[in-house]
Amino acid sequence: MPTTPAEDATATVLYCHDPLNERRADAHFAAEARRLRAAGGTALLVDHDALLAGDADRSVARVPVGAGALWYRGWMVPADRYGALDAALRRRGCRLVITPEEYRRAHELPGWYGVFAALTPxxxxxxxxxxxxxxxxxxxxxxxxxxxxxxxxxxxxxxxxxxxxxxxxxxxxxxxxxxxxxxxxxxxxxxxxxxxxxxxxxFEDFVAPLTPAGTAAAAEVRVWWRDGVPRLVTAHPDSPVDAVAAPDLEPVRAAVEALGCPFVTTDMALREDGVWRVVEVGDGQVSDLRSGVDLDVFVRILAAGQAPLRAPSASGTTPL
Structure with missing residues:
Protein backbone atom coordinates (compact mmCIF):
# COMPACT_ATOMS: atom_id res chain seq x y z
CA MET A 1 0.00 0.00 0.00
CA PRO A 2 1.23 3.57 -0.65
CA THR A 3 2.64 5.40 2.34
CA THR A 4 0.79 8.40 3.70
CA PRO A 5 2.47 11.73 4.38
CA ALA A 6 2.02 11.22 8.12
CA GLU A 7 4.16 8.10 7.95
CA ASP A 8 7.05 10.02 6.41
CA ALA A 9 7.12 13.35 8.29
CA THR A 10 10.94 13.35 8.26
CA ALA A 11 12.35 11.56 5.24
CA THR A 12 15.64 9.72 5.02
CA VAL A 13 16.86 9.67 1.44
CA LEU A 14 19.66 7.73 -0.23
CA TYR A 15 21.59 9.80 -2.77
CA CYS A 16 24.31 8.57 -5.10
CA HIS A 17 27.71 9.70 -3.88
CA ASP A 18 30.20 11.65 -5.95
CA PRO A 19 32.35 9.15 -7.90
CA LEU A 20 35.45 11.08 -6.79
CA ASN A 21 34.43 11.62 -3.16
CA GLU A 22 32.31 9.04 -1.36
CA ARG A 23 31.61 11.48 1.48
CA ARG A 24 29.51 13.88 -0.59
CA ALA A 25 26.51 13.59 -2.87
CA ASP A 26 26.91 13.44 -6.63
CA ALA A 27 26.98 16.99 -8.00
CA HIS A 28 23.70 16.42 -9.86
CA PHE A 29 21.88 15.82 -6.55
CA ALA A 30 24.00 17.82 -4.11
CA ALA A 31 21.76 20.89 -3.92
CA GLU A 32 18.69 18.73 -3.39
CA ALA A 33 20.43 16.81 -0.59
CA ARG A 34 21.36 20.09 1.12
CA ARG A 35 17.79 21.36 0.94
CA LEU A 36 16.50 18.06 2.30
CA ARG A 37 18.75 18.40 5.36
CA ALA A 38 17.66 22.01 5.82
CA ALA A 39 14.02 20.86 5.78
CA GLY A 40 14.70 18.37 8.58
CA GLY A 41 15.34 15.27 6.49
CA THR A 42 18.39 13.01 6.46
CA ALA A 43 20.55 12.46 3.38
CA LEU A 44 22.63 9.26 3.21
CA LEU A 45 24.96 8.10 0.46
CA VAL A 46 25.16 4.97 -1.67
CA ASP A 47 27.66 3.82 -4.29
CA HIS A 48 25.77 3.68 -7.59
CA ASP A 49 28.70 2.18 -9.50
CA ALA A 50 29.04 -0.68 -7.00
CA LEU A 51 25.31 -1.35 -7.24
CA LEU A 52 25.42 -1.57 -11.04
CA ALA A 53 28.50 -3.80 -10.80
CA GLY A 54 26.54 -6.30 -8.71
CA ASP A 55 27.99 -5.51 -5.29
CA ALA A 56 24.92 -4.21 -3.46
CA ASP A 57 26.43 -4.76 -0.02
CA ARG A 58 29.38 -2.52 -0.86
CA SER A 59 27.02 0.06 -2.33
CA VAL A 60 25.28 0.52 1.05
CA ALA A 61 28.36 0.26 3.28
CA ARG A 62 27.94 3.87 4.45
CA VAL A 63 24.26 3.45 5.38
CA PRO A 64 23.89 3.18 9.18
CA VAL A 65 22.53 -0.11 10.47
CA GLY A 66 18.91 0.26 11.52
CA ALA A 67 18.35 3.46 9.50
CA GLY A 68 14.71 2.52 8.94
CA ALA A 69 12.56 3.30 5.91
CA LEU A 70 14.54 4.95 3.11
CA TRP A 71 13.80 6.70 -0.16
CA TYR A 72 16.21 6.51 -3.09
CA ARG A 73 16.91 9.60 -5.21
CA GLY A 74 19.55 9.02 -7.80
CA TRP A 75 20.51 7.73 -11.20
CA MET A 76 18.36 5.04 -12.78
CA VAL A 77 19.03 1.46 -11.78
CA PRO A 78 17.65 -1.65 -13.47
CA ALA A 79 14.75 -3.24 -11.60
CA ASP A 80 16.80 -6.27 -10.57
CA ARG A 81 19.54 -4.03 -9.16
CA TYR A 82 16.92 -2.06 -7.24
CA GLY A 83 15.78 -5.36 -5.75
CA ALA A 84 19.37 -6.14 -4.79
CA LEU A 85 19.63 -2.71 -3.16
CA ASP A 86 16.54 -3.40 -1.06
CA ALA A 87 17.86 -6.82 -0.05
CA ALA A 88 21.22 -5.36 0.99
CA LEU A 89 19.49 -2.68 3.06
CA ARG A 90 17.30 -5.26 4.77
CA ARG A 91 20.45 -7.11 5.82
CA ARG A 92 21.37 -3.86 7.60
CA GLY A 93 17.98 -3.52 9.29
CA CYS A 94 16.65 -0.97 6.77
CA ARG A 95 14.24 -1.08 3.85
CA LEU A 96 13.24 0.99 0.85
CA VAL A 97 9.91 2.80 1.18
CA ILE A 98 9.10 1.87 -2.41
CA THR A 99 9.28 -1.90 -2.72
CA PRO A 100 11.08 -3.58 -5.63
CA GLU A 101 7.69 -4.65 -7.01
CA GLU A 102 6.39 -1.07 -6.90
CA TYR A 103 9.58 0.23 -8.48
CA ARG A 104 9.36 -2.20 -11.39
CA ARG A 105 5.67 -1.45 -11.87
CA ALA A 106 6.25 2.29 -12.22
CA HIS A 107 9.66 2.15 -13.92
CA GLU A 108 9.03 -0.35 -16.73
CA LEU A 109 6.36 0.08 -19.39
CA PRO A 110 4.86 -3.43 -19.08
CA GLY A 111 4.22 -2.67 -15.40
CA TRP A 112 2.26 0.55 -15.89
CA TYR A 113 0.79 0.19 -19.37
CA GLY A 114 -2.30 -1.77 -18.40
CA VAL A 115 -3.80 0.91 -16.17
CA PHE A 116 -2.78 3.73 -18.53
CA ALA A 117 -3.77 2.03 -21.81
CA ALA A 118 -6.63 4.41 -22.55
CA LEU A 119 -4.42 7.46 -21.89
CA THR A 120 -1.26 6.56 -23.78
CA PRO A 121 -0.26 5.45 -27.31
CA PHE A 203 3.14 7.28 -33.14
CA GLU A 204 0.85 10.19 -32.26
CA ASP A 205 1.21 13.80 -33.38
CA PHE A 206 1.67 16.24 -30.51
CA VAL A 207 1.54 20.04 -30.59
CA ALA A 208 3.07 22.75 -28.45
CA PRO A 209 0.34 24.18 -26.20
CA LEU A 210 -0.06 27.79 -25.09
CA THR A 211 -0.15 29.16 -21.56
CA PRO A 212 -3.31 30.98 -20.40
CA ALA A 213 -1.51 34.20 -21.36
CA GLY A 214 -1.16 32.95 -24.94
CA THR A 215 2.61 32.44 -24.86
CA ALA A 216 4.45 29.33 -25.96
CA ALA A 217 4.58 26.51 -23.40
CA ALA A 218 6.68 23.37 -23.10
CA ALA A 219 5.61 20.66 -25.51
CA GLU A 220 5.94 18.07 -22.75
CA VAL A 221 5.32 18.44 -19.02
CA ARG A 222 6.28 16.28 -16.07
CA VAL A 223 3.73 15.76 -13.29
CA TRP A 224 4.97 14.55 -9.90
CA TRP A 225 2.50 12.43 -7.90
CA ARG A 226 2.86 11.54 -4.22
CA ASP A 227 0.37 9.09 -2.69
CA GLY A 228 -1.94 9.42 -5.69
CA VAL A 229 -2.10 13.23 -5.54
CA PRO A 230 -0.42 15.58 -8.06
CA ARG A 231 2.07 17.74 -6.18
CA LEU A 232 4.11 19.54 -8.84
CA VAL A 233 4.02 20.22 -12.59
CA THR A 234 7.13 21.35 -14.47
CA ALA A 235 8.35 21.46 -18.01
CA HIS A 236 10.08 18.24 -19.04
CA PRO A 237 13.81 18.36 -18.18
CA ASP A 238 14.69 18.31 -21.91
CA SER A 239 12.32 21.15 -22.85
CA PRO A 240 13.86 24.38 -24.19
CA VAL A 241 10.84 26.24 -22.75
CA ASP A 242 10.18 26.70 -19.03
CA ALA A 243 6.53 27.72 -19.06
CA VAL A 244 3.85 25.04 -18.81
CA ALA A 245 0.19 24.82 -19.75
CA ALA A 246 -2.22 23.08 -17.39
CA PRO A 247 -2.81 19.46 -18.45
CA ASP A 248 -6.11 17.74 -17.72
CA LEU A 249 -5.13 15.54 -14.79
CA GLU A 250 -8.47 14.07 -13.77
CA PRO A 251 -8.33 11.07 -16.16
CA VAL A 252 -4.73 10.46 -15.09
CA ARG A 253 -5.49 10.55 -11.38
CA ALA A 254 -7.54 7.34 -11.52
CA ALA A 255 -4.74 5.54 -13.38
CA VAL A 256 -2.11 6.70 -10.88
CA GLU A 257 -4.29 5.51 -8.02
CA ALA A 258 -4.81 2.14 -9.75
CA LEU A 259 -1.05 1.79 -10.25
CA GLY A 260 -0.71 1.93 -6.46
CA CYS A 261 2.84 3.29 -6.27
CA PRO A 262 3.72 6.00 -3.72
CA PHE A 263 5.88 8.31 -5.87
CA VAL A 264 5.52 8.46 -9.64
CA THR A 265 5.89 10.86 -12.54
CA THR A 266 3.76 11.12 -15.65
CA ASP A 267 5.14 12.89 -18.72
CA MET A 268 2.29 14.40 -20.72
CA ALA A 269 1.88 16.04 -24.13
CA LEU A 270 -1.02 17.63 -25.99
CA ARG A 271 -2.16 15.63 -29.01
CA GLU A 272 -3.12 17.63 -32.10
CA ASP A 273 -6.81 16.91 -31.44
CA GLY A 274 -6.59 18.74 -28.10
CA VAL A 275 -6.39 15.66 -25.84
CA TRP A 276 -3.64 15.43 -23.21
CA ARG A 277 -1.82 12.10 -23.43
CA VAL A 278 0.56 10.28 -21.11
CA VAL A 279 3.75 9.60 -23.04
CA GLU A 280 5.75 8.07 -20.19
CA VAL A 281 5.38 6.96 -16.58
CA GLY A 282 8.29 6.69 -14.17
CA ASP A 283 9.25 6.03 -10.58
CA GLY A 284 9.77 9.43 -8.98
CA GLN A 285 12.93 8.31 -7.25
CA VAL A 286 14.80 8.12 -10.56
CA SER A 287 12.95 10.83 -12.52
CA ASP A 288 15.08 13.85 -13.26
CA LEU A 289 14.01 17.21 -11.87
CA ARG A 290 14.08 20.17 -14.23
CA SER A 291 16.88 22.63 -13.53
CA GLY A 292 15.66 25.73 -11.75
CA VAL A 293 12.74 24.14 -9.92
CA ASP A 294 12.35 25.38 -6.34
CA LEU A 295 14.11 22.67 -4.35
CA ASP A 296 12.34 23.65 -1.15
CA VAL A 297 9.06 22.76 -2.85
CA PHE A 298 10.44 19.49 -4.13
CA VAL A 299 12.01 18.22 -0.91
CA ARG A 300 8.81 18.93 0.98
CA ILE A 301 7.14 16.42 -1.33
CA LEU A 302 9.67 13.85 -0.14
CA ALA A 303 9.71 14.99 3.48
CA ALA A 304 6.09 15.45 4.36
CA GLY A 305 3.66 15.61 1.43
CA GLN A 306 1.77 18.68 0.32
CA ALA A 307 -1.69 20.06 -0.37
CA PRO A 308 -2.96 19.34 -3.90
CA LEU A 309 -1.45 21.58 -6.55
CA ARG A 310 -3.06 24.68 -8.00
CA ALA A 311 -2.96 25.72 -11.64
CA PRO A 312 0.49 26.12 -13.23
CA SER A 313 1.99 29.57 -13.47
CA ALA A 314 3.36 30.87 -16.74
CA SER A 315 6.84 30.80 -15.19
CA GLY A 316 7.01 27.05 -15.44
CA THR A 317 6.15 25.35 -12.16
CA THR A 318 2.99 25.06 -10.13
CA PRO A 319 2.93 26.95 -6.82
CA LEU A 320 2.08 24.67 -3.91
Whole structure:
Protein backbone atom coordinates (compact mmCIF):
# COMPACT_ATOMS: atom_id res chain seq x y z
CA MET A 1 0.00 0.00 0.00
CA PRO A 2 1.23 3.57 -0.65
CA THR A 3 2.64 5.40 2.34
CA THR A 4 0.79 8.40 3.70
CA PRO A 5 2.47 11.73 4.38
CA ALA A 6 2.02 11.22 8.12
CA GLU A 7 4.16 8.10 7.95
CA ASP A 8 7.05 10.02 6.41
CA ALA A 9 7.12 13.35 8.29
CA THR A 10 10.94 13.35 8.26
CA ALA A 11 12.35 11.56 5.24
CA THR A 12 15.64 9.72 5.02
CA VAL A 13 16.86 9.67 1.44
CA LEU A 14 19.66 7.73 -0.23
CA TYR A 15 21.59 9.80 -2.77
CA CYS A 16 24.31 8.57 -5.10
CA HIS A 17 27.71 9.70 -3.88
CA ASP A 18 30.20 11.65 -5.95
CA PRO A 19 32.35 9.15 -7.90
CA LEU A 20 35.45 11.08 -6.79
CA ASN A 21 34.43 11.62 -3.16
CA GLU A 22 32.31 9.04 -1.36
CA ARG A 23 31.61 11.48 1.48
CA ARG A 24 29.51 13.88 -0.59
CA ALA A 25 26.51 13.59 -2.87
CA ASP A 26 26.91 13.44 -6.63
CA ALA A 27 26.98 16.99 -8.00
CA HIS A 28 23.70 16.42 -9.86
CA PHE A 29 21.88 15.82 -6.55
CA ALA A 30 24.00 17.82 -4.11
CA ALA A 31 21.76 20.89 -3.92
CA GLU A 32 18.69 18.73 -3.39
CA ALA A 33 20.43 16.81 -0.59
CA ARG A 34 21.36 20.09 1.12
CA ARG A 35 17.79 21.36 0.94
CA LEU A 36 16.50 18.06 2.30
CA ARG A 37 18.75 18.40 5.36
CA ALA A 38 17.66 22.01 5.82
CA ALA A 39 14.02 20.86 5.78
CA GLY A 40 14.70 18.37 8.58
CA GLY A 41 15.34 15.27 6.49
CA THR A 42 18.39 13.01 6.46
CA ALA A 43 20.55 12.46 3.38
CA LEU A 44 22.63 9.26 3.21
CA LEU A 45 24.96 8.10 0.46
CA VAL A 46 25.16 4.97 -1.67
CA ASP A 47 27.66 3.82 -4.29
CA HIS A 48 25.77 3.68 -7.59
CA ASP A 49 28.70 2.18 -9.50
CA ALA A 50 29.04 -0.68 -7.00
CA LEU A 51 25.31 -1.35 -7.24
CA LEU A 52 25.42 -1.57 -11.04
CA ALA A 53 28.50 -3.80 -10.80
CA GLY A 54 26.54 -6.30 -8.71
CA ASP A 55 27.99 -5.51 -5.29
CA ALA A 56 24.92 -4.21 -3.46
CA ASP A 57 26.43 -4.76 -0.02
CA ARG A 58 29.38 -2.52 -0.86
CA SER A 59 27.02 0.06 -2.33
CA VAL A 60 25.28 0.52 1.05
CA ALA A 61 28.36 0.26 3.28
CA ARG A 62 27.94 3.87 4.45
CA VAL A 63 24.26 3.45 5.38
CA PRO A 64 23.89 3.18 9.18
CA VAL A 65 22.53 -0.11 10.47
CA GLY A 66 18.91 0.26 11.52
CA ALA A 67 18.35 3.46 9.50
CA GLY A 68 14.71 2.52 8.94
CA ALA A 69 12.56 3.30 5.91
CA LEU A 70 14.54 4.95 3.11
CA TRP A 71 13.80 6.70 -0.16
CA TYR A 72 16.21 6.51 -3.09
CA ARG A 73 16.91 9.60 -5.21
CA GLY A 74 19.55 9.02 -7.80
CA TRP A 75 20.51 7.73 -11.20
CA MET A 76 18.36 5.04 -12.78
CA VAL A 77 19.03 1.46 -11.78
CA PRO A 78 17.65 -1.65 -13.47
CA ALA A 79 14.75 -3.24 -11.60
CA ASP A 80 16.80 -6.27 -10.57
CA ARG A 81 19.54 -4.03 -9.16
CA TYR A 82 16.92 -2.06 -7.24
CA GLY A 83 15.78 -5.36 -5.75
CA ALA A 84 19.37 -6.14 -4.79
CA LEU A 85 19.63 -2.71 -3.16
CA ASP A 86 16.54 -3.40 -1.06
CA ALA A 87 17.86 -6.82 -0.05
CA ALA A 88 21.22 -5.36 0.99
CA LEU A 89 19.49 -2.68 3.06
CA ARG A 90 17.30 -5.26 4.77
CA ARG A 91 20.45 -7.11 5.82
CA ARG A 92 21.37 -3.86 7.60
CA GLY A 93 17.98 -3.52 9.29
CA CYS A 94 16.65 -0.97 6.77
CA ARG A 95 14.24 -1.08 3.85
CA LEU A 96 13.24 0.99 0.85
CA VAL A 97 9.91 2.80 1.18
CA ILE A 98 9.10 1.87 -2.41
CA THR A 99 9.28 -1.90 -2.72
CA PRO A 100 11.08 -3.58 -5.63
CA GLU A 101 7.69 -4.65 -7.01
CA GLU A 102 6.39 -1.07 -6.90
CA TYR A 103 9.58 0.23 -8.48
CA ARG A 104 9.36 -2.20 -11.39
CA ARG A 105 5.67 -1.45 -11.87
CA ALA A 106 6.25 2.29 -12.22
CA HIS A 107 9.66 2.15 -13.92
CA GLU A 108 9.03 -0.35 -16.73
CA LEU A 109 6.36 0.08 -19.39
CA PRO A 110 4.86 -3.43 -19.08
CA GLY A 111 4.22 -2.67 -15.40
CA TRP A 112 2.26 0.55 -15.89
CA TYR A 113 0.79 0.19 -19.37
CA GLY A 114 -2.30 -1.77 -18.40
CA VAL A 115 -3.80 0.91 -16.17
CA PHE A 116 -2.78 3.73 -18.53
CA ALA A 117 -3.77 2.03 -21.81
CA ALA A 118 -6.63 4.41 -22.55
CA LEU A 119 -4.42 7.46 -21.89
CA THR A 120 -1.26 6.56 -23.78
CA PRO A 121 -0.26 5.45 -27.31
CA UNK A 122 -1.04 1.81 -28.14
CA UNK A 123 1.96 -0.35 -27.32
CA UNK A 124 3.24 -3.91 -27.59
CA UNK A 125 6.50 -5.50 -26.49
CA UNK A 126 8.77 -8.51 -26.66
CA UNK A 127 11.27 -9.54 -23.97
CA UNK A 128 14.84 -9.40 -25.27
CA UNK A 129 18.30 -9.80 -23.83
CA UNK A 130 20.88 -7.04 -24.30
CA UNK A 131 22.61 -7.32 -27.65
CA UNK A 132 20.11 -9.82 -29.06
CA UNK A 133 17.73 -8.80 -31.83
CA UNK A 134 14.21 -10.23 -31.33
CA UNK A 135 13.13 -12.93 -33.75
CA UNK A 136 12.12 -11.10 -36.98
CA UNK A 137 8.92 -13.10 -37.42
CA UNK A 138 7.79 -12.38 -33.87
CA UNK A 139 8.67 -8.71 -34.34
CA UNK A 140 6.59 -8.53 -37.51
CA UNK A 141 3.67 -10.21 -35.74
CA UNK A 142 4.02 -7.76 -32.85
CA UNK A 143 3.78 -4.81 -35.24
CA UNK A 144 0.71 -6.30 -36.91
CA UNK A 145 -1.16 -6.07 -33.61
CA UNK A 146 -0.80 -2.28 -33.48
CA UNK A 147 -2.75 0.34 -35.46
CA UNK A 148 -1.31 0.77 -38.98
CA UNK A 149 1.07 3.65 -39.51
CA UNK A 150 4.16 4.97 -37.80
CA UNK A 151 5.63 3.84 -34.49
CA UNK A 152 8.37 4.60 -31.99
CA UNK A 153 10.88 1.98 -30.78
CA UNK A 154 12.10 1.89 -27.18
CA UNK A 155 12.94 -0.57 -24.45
CA UNK A 156 10.94 -1.00 -21.24
CA UNK A 157 12.37 2.26 -19.86
CA UNK A 158 13.91 4.56 -22.49
CA UNK A 159 14.02 5.40 -26.18
CA UNK A 160 16.85 6.79 -28.27
CA UNK A 161 14.95 9.85 -29.46
CA UNK A 162 18.17 11.71 -30.20
CA UNK A 163 18.84 9.12 -32.95
CA UNK A 164 15.30 9.57 -34.23
CA UNK A 165 15.59 8.35 -37.81
CA UNK A 166 18.28 5.79 -37.10
CA UNK A 167 17.07 4.00 -33.97
CA UNK A 168 13.69 5.35 -32.87
CA UNK A 169 11.12 6.18 -35.57
CA UNK A 170 9.53 3.65 -37.92
CA UNK A 171 7.51 5.52 -40.61
CA UNK A 172 5.35 2.51 -41.47
CA UNK A 173 4.91 -0.62 -39.35
CA UNK A 174 3.91 -2.47 -42.51
CA UNK A 175 7.44 -2.04 -43.87
CA UNK A 176 9.08 -5.06 -42.27
CA UNK A 177 12.55 -4.23 -43.59
CA UNK A 178 12.46 -0.73 -42.08
CA UNK A 179 11.04 -2.07 -38.82
CA UNK A 180 13.77 -4.68 -38.47
CA UNK A 181 16.47 -2.15 -39.40
CA UNK A 182 15.42 0.43 -36.81
CA UNK A 183 14.90 -2.15 -34.06
CA UNK A 184 18.23 -3.76 -34.85
CA UNK A 185 20.02 -0.45 -34.66
CA UNK A 186 18.25 0.42 -31.41
CA UNK A 187 19.29 -2.88 -29.82
CA UNK A 188 22.87 -2.43 -31.01
CA UNK A 189 23.14 1.11 -29.62
CA UNK A 190 21.60 0.17 -26.27
CA UNK A 191 24.26 -2.49 -25.82
CA UNK A 192 24.21 -3.89 -22.28
CA UNK A 193 21.80 -1.18 -21.16
CA UNK A 194 18.79 -2.63 -23.00
CA UNK A 195 16.07 -2.74 -20.32
CA UNK A 196 13.72 -5.72 -20.46
CA UNK A 197 13.02 -5.93 -24.14
CA UNK A 198 11.78 -4.07 -27.22
CA UNK A 199 8.63 -1.94 -27.19
CA UNK A 200 6.71 -0.60 -30.18
CA UNK A 201 4.53 2.46 -29.50
CA UNK A 202 2.04 3.82 -32.02
CA PHE A 203 3.14 7.28 -33.14
CA GLU A 204 0.85 10.19 -32.26
CA ASP A 205 1.21 13.80 -33.38
CA PHE A 206 1.67 16.24 -30.51
CA VAL A 207 1.54 20.04 -30.59
CA ALA A 208 3.07 22.75 -28.45
CA PRO A 209 0.34 24.18 -26.20
CA LEU A 210 -0.06 27.79 -25.09
CA THR A 211 -0.15 29.16 -21.56
CA PRO A 212 -3.31 30.98 -20.40
CA ALA A 213 -1.51 34.20 -21.36
CA GLY A 214 -1.16 32.95 -24.94
CA THR A 215 2.61 32.44 -24.86
CA ALA A 216 4.45 29.33 -25.96
CA ALA A 217 4.58 26.51 -23.40
CA ALA A 218 6.68 23.37 -23.10
CA ALA A 219 5.61 20.66 -25.51
CA GLU A 220 5.94 18.07 -22.75
CA VAL A 221 5.32 18.44 -19.02
CA ARG A 222 6.28 16.28 -16.07
CA VAL A 223 3.73 15.76 -13.29
CA TRP A 224 4.97 14.55 -9.90
CA TRP A 225 2.50 12.43 -7.90
CA ARG A 226 2.86 11.54 -4.22
CA ASP A 227 0.37 9.09 -2.69
CA GLY A 228 -1.94 9.42 -5.69
CA VAL A 229 -2.10 13.23 -5.54
CA PRO A 230 -0.42 15.58 -8.06
CA ARG A 231 2.07 17.74 -6.18
CA LEU A 232 4.11 19.54 -8.84
CA VAL A 233 4.02 20.22 -12.59
CA THR A 234 7.13 21.35 -14.47
CA ALA A 235 8.35 21.46 -18.01
CA HIS A 236 10.08 18.24 -19.04
CA PRO A 237 13.81 18.36 -18.18
CA ASP A 238 14.69 18.31 -21.91
CA SER A 239 12.32 21.15 -22.85
CA PRO A 240 13.86 24.38 -24.19
CA VAL A 241 10.84 26.24 -22.75
CA ASP A 242 10.18 26.70 -19.03
CA ALA A 243 6.53 27.72 -19.06
CA VAL A 244 3.85 25.04 -18.81
CA ALA A 245 0.19 24.82 -19.75
CA ALA A 246 -2.22 23.08 -17.39
CA PRO A 247 -2.81 19.46 -18.45
CA ASP A 248 -6.11 17.74 -17.72
CA LEU A 249 -5.13 15.54 -14.79
CA GLU A 250 -8.47 14.07 -13.77
CA PRO A 251 -8.33 11.07 -16.16
CA VAL A 252 -4.73 10.46 -15.09
CA ARG A 253 -5.49 10.55 -11.38
CA ALA A 254 -7.54 7.34 -11.52
CA ALA A 255 -4.74 5.54 -13.38
CA VAL A 256 -2.11 6.70 -10.88
CA GLU A 257 -4.29 5.51 -8.02
CA ALA A 258 -4.81 2.14 -9.75
CA LEU A 259 -1.05 1.79 -10.25
CA GLY A 260 -0.71 1.93 -6.46
CA CYS A 261 2.84 3.29 -6.27
CA PRO A 262 3.72 6.00 -3.72
CA PHE A 263 5.88 8.31 -5.87
CA VAL A 264 5.52 8.46 -9.64
CA THR A 265 5.89 10.86 -12.54
CA THR A 266 3.76 11.12 -15.65
CA ASP A 267 5.14 12.89 -18.72
CA MET A 268 2.29 14.40 -20.72
CA ALA A 269 1.88 16.04 -24.13
CA LEU A 270 -1.02 17.63 -25.99
CA ARG A 271 -2.16 15.63 -29.01
CA GLU A 272 -3.12 17.63 -32.10
CA ASP A 273 -6.81 16.91 -31.44
CA GLY A 274 -6.59 18.74 -28.10
CA VAL A 275 -6.39 15.66 -25.84
CA TRP A 276 -3.64 15.43 -23.21
CA ARG A 277 -1.82 12.10 -23.43
CA VAL A 278 0.56 10.28 -21.11
CA VAL A 279 3.75 9.60 -23.04
CA GLU A 280 5.75 8.07 -20.19
CA VAL A 281 5.38 6.96 -16.58
CA GLY A 282 8.29 6.69 -14.17
CA ASP A 283 9.25 6.03 -10.58
CA GLY A 284 9.77 9.43 -8.98
CA GLN A 285 12.93 8.31 -7.25
CA VAL A 286 14.80 8.12 -10.56
CA SER A 287 12.95 10.83 -12.52
CA ASP A 288 15.08 13.85 -13.26
CA LEU A 289 14.01 17.21 -11.87
CA ARG A 290 14.08 20.17 -14.23
CA SER A 291 16.88 22.63 -13.53
CA GLY A 292 15.66 25.73 -11.75
CA VAL A 293 12.74 24.14 -9.92
CA ASP A 294 12.35 25.38 -6.34
CA LEU A 295 14.11 22.67 -4.35
CA ASP A 296 12.34 23.65 -1.15
CA VAL A 297 9.06 22.76 -2.85
CA PHE A 298 10.44 19.49 -4.13
CA VAL A 299 12.01 18.22 -0.91
CA ARG A 300 8.81 18.93 0.98
CA ILE A 301 7.14 16.42 -1.33
CA LEU A 302 9.67 13.85 -0.14
CA ALA A 303 9.71 14.99 3.48
CA ALA A 304 6.09 15.45 4.36
CA GLY A 305 3.66 15.61 1.43
CA GLN A 306 1.77 18.68 0.32
CA ALA A 307 -1.69 20.06 -0.37
CA PRO A 308 -2.96 19.34 -3.90
CA LEU A 309 -1.45 21.58 -6.55
CA ARG A 310 -3.06 24.68 -8.00
CA ALA A 311 -2.96 25.72 -11.64
CA PRO A 312 0.49 26.12 -13.23
CA SER A 313 1.99 29.57 -13.47
CA ALA A 314 3.36 30.87 -16.74
CA SER A 315 6.84 30.80 -15.19
CA GLY A 316 7.01 27.05 -15.44
CA THR A 317 6.15 25.35 -12.16
CA THR A 318 2.99 25.06 -10.13
CA PRO A 319 2.93 26.95 -6.82
CA LEU A 320 2.08 24.67 -3.91
Missing amino acids: ASAWLPADPGRMPDPDRLTALAAGLPPGAAVVKDYVKSRKHEWDEACYVPDLGDAAALHRVVGRFVALQEEFLAGGVVLRA
